[in-house]
Amino acid sequence: MSDSIQDLRALSVKVFDAIEEYLKDNESIDDHYGVYIDLGNSVEVIQETEARDRNNFYPLKQLIRIADEGGWEPDGDSIDDTASNYFFVR
Numbered sequence: 001m002s003d004s005i006q007d008l009r010a011l012s013v014k015v016f017d018a019i020e021e022y023l024k025d026n027e028s029i030d031d032h033y034g035v036y037i038d039l040g041n042s043v044e045v046i047q048e049t050e051a052r053d054r055n056n057f058y059p060l061k062q063l064i065r066i067a068d069e070g071g072w073e074p075d076g077d078s079i080d081d082t083a084s085n086y087f088f089v090r
Helices: 005-025 076-086
Strands: 033-037 043-047 057-059 064-066 072-074
Touching: 005 033, 005 043, 005 072, 005 076, 033 076
Parallel strands: none
Antiparallel strands: 033 043, 033 057, 064 072
């Protein structure tokens, strides 16, 4: 059985929104923070030491890029690649 593209997009949006919220509240990027996706596909930005399963932890620096106007922004392509690890869409 395959998953739907809507499920994949929904997870991408959750990751994008979590990163955007973190960036809004933090002026700098802490190397020890990243996105954690649990088995129920809930998403949170946490410190690496808080990750219950390191295979589901993705460092922030892998999921952001420099914005055109400076600063940081979520990297949609990297986020989509990460979300695709959780779904099989035909």
